[in-house]
Amino acid sequence: MKLIVGLGNPGNQYNFTRHNFGFLALDFYAKVKGWDWDTTPKFNAIYHKEGDTIFIKPQTFYNEVGQAAQAFSHYYKISPADIFVLADDFNLTFGTTRYREKGSAGGNNGLKSLIKELNTENFPRLRLGTANDELRRKIGDTDFVLSKFTDEEKGELPNILRTTSDKIDNFIH
Secondary structure, three states, rough: OEEEEEOOOHHHHOOEEEHHHHHHHHHHHHHHHHOOOOOEOOOEEEEEEEOOOOEEEOOOOOHHHHHHHHHHHHHHHHOOOEEEEEEEEEEEEEEEEEEEOOOOOOOOOHHHHHHHHHOOOOOOEEEEEEEEEHHHHHHHHHHHOOEOOOEEEEEEEEHHHHHHHHHHHHHHO
């Protein structure tokens, strides 16, 4: 069994924000695959089960996403090596992705929550680059991660999301 965790914040006001890149990637994946989310939360997450893979969008806020991942992993007996996390990263150039089998949180509060709740750094993650240094300098880190993508960035999203979907498929298979 595998668990795919997209990081983000619940609520429409966070749609298309940098911090919700994980949610956006899973929504794109669901659309491509032709399935819908079960909107009745389970373990504080909206989820979808497809074969032996569970996809979740935690409905806690970003800094507490580990709670939902831990509950699903415990209930379904999923090892950390089989939990694939999609997280935004403002230190990576917009449009780039970086896959790691394990590692530190690197300042990402969602990854910190996962590490704390899973009690390990040994889970795979795909960091989705959101860097826009000019905008980040103007508004600061907190407002930056909660800011919407620019029109130019939105134009690049389909290609990034297709690449991310391929990486999800590679992890599953």
